[in-house]
Amino acid sequence: MTAAPSPALVCPIPLSDYPEVTMAHGGGGRLMHDLIDRLFVASFAPGAAGPRADSAILAPHGGELAFTTDSYVVQPLEFPGGDIARLAVFGTCNDLAVCGAEPRHLAVAMVLEEGLSVATLWRLCRSLADAAARAGVAVVTGDTKVVERGRGDGLYITSSGIGVRAHGLRPGAAQVRPGDAILVSGDIGRHGIAVLAAREDLGLRTDIVSDLAPLWPAVAALHAAGVELHWMRDATRGGLATVLVELAEATGLGVRIDEALMPITGAVAAACELFGFDPLYVANEGCMALVVPQTQVEAALGVLRALPGHAEAAAIGGVVPAGDAPVIARGAAGGERVLRMLSGEQLPRIC
């Protein structure tokens, strides 16, 4: 006997009728309403009753809110450790988390390319719903557009999030002081290399999986443990180096890191060497840089390393008074180099 497939996993739009997204799915008529009701509402808000409205109404909340938006254009749509839908949820939630806000509400807008497989879209909808549940956010509103074949790339997702600022948690450049320590919440470079490896044309064989994950649990645990979070930033496009340059620019202070302390797996280091990438510039999607008081480094690392996904958290350097170069990295062999923002691009469409 084989188990019957779970009814919830059967695409609710008959694939024999509509194997692919058509322009009519974006026309505002019956087909679009069907797509929204049967794929999106069924996935994201299965209990939603009553009429669809143009906006979601959010209950009153007395505190400060954080508001963010990101478009996701990653290619391929699915990669080891994630897909564009999970990225759209966790990426946007992480932008809230590093501002000290607990992610609550998500708005999801999709630009579908004519010809996108409806089965793929359904799989990504399920993934998005699963990621939202894991991140503790509700998908409260959305939008769907369809563009002609050759005017998109399967699917672009823009997700916008609203979070609620945690009491007493106000990370920002103004809190950063010379002498503060700089931590990373995990090993670096996995997302960029995993996506790169998933591009068939590169022929890279590797077991590297994206680090894609929500960061709010780590922020909440650190805050609950009394760690003063002076500054946080998730190290996505442009990698850790770009985030450190942003830290230096925002504070007017200097940043010194020690590359020998940088957590990085052997596989990522090898892949970076093979392709000539500097891992400090490779994108992450579940790793952040944090600035905390020097006296709280051990406490912070203790909290982080006890959490799933943050076992490799490490102290990598510190904030210093402004000097000649804003960001200096000391290499494993003892030499120093100045880190700047990427002047061009390294890995396009990584998120």
Added chain:
Amino acid sequence: MTAAPSPALVCPIPLSDYPEVTMAHGGGGRLMHDLIDRLFVASFAPGAAGPRADSAILAPHGGELAFTTDSYVVQPLEFPGGDIARLAVFGTCNDLAVCGAEPRHLAVAMVLEEGLSVATLWRLCRSLADAAARAGVAVVTGDTKVVERGRGDGLYITSSGIGVRAHGLRPGAAQVRPGDAILVSGDIGRHGIAVLAAREDLGLRTDIVSDLAPLWPAVAALHAAGVELHWMRDATRGGLATVLVELAEATGLGVRIDEALMPITGAVAAACELFGFDPLYVANEGCMALVVPQTQVEAALGVLRALPGHAEAAAIGGVVPAGDAPVIARGAAGGERVLRMLSGEQLPRIC
């Protein structure tokens, strides 16, 4: 003597260096930061001081909020009466307004196609800033991605908005009663025909200009005048007919309209006849359907017609008990027809 051009109107990125958007403008490095600082921040938040953060922080507000998102993929990017940037502002603000919320904060995410003219992007940024000022919203956060040539269509914009619910204004299907009147806030069909005419391949010559405009001033004026706004919906993709079907479906009641009462310009009617379009299904971007008590029709029309852009407001029908067909339109010649949602598409990429 000729006047010197206003410095504010000169593109702040040297067009000789970067006449077109390149993949590197989306890479997360220095070029992307330059684009954001010199084009976007300069246009949208010229007074913004301090560091860019991943999220905007919104001051506490005790009331209910409305939250919405829409992607805009209109083609061409510029059309008579507007452009994709103005559409992204007013369209999203209108989704808040018809839910009874005053638009306040906007998040703007752009997917740029490699090769987009930077001069065009700058013009659209100026237009977006101007539209935001007119709509009374602040652009508080954003995102930029770049996709390869042939994976986009110049520019897609996703704008997400947060609005504050006006005191005592709770439009919704539950408020609608049989006997209520249905109004439109202006003449219909102009946006769809204006965009259609702007597509060079169609060779349609017309002076029709999109009705693109913010609807909040009309909602606020009606509410201030004591008009009970039972239900509102802006009649965008799918046109007025689709909105009326949504009204019938959401309330479980019937809708009857009289086409002889429908405000429509001669030029729009002629263009629709020429192309075989039913104007009830053509998109609008500054026109909404409203349900108000029958006793307040004259008051509502008085308020609307005194406002710029709403001189053609009209009562077009009413809500009736559920009958055989949810929505019935009585034609000018006296015949009746059932209005349904579009089964396919009429005008792709109209918004």
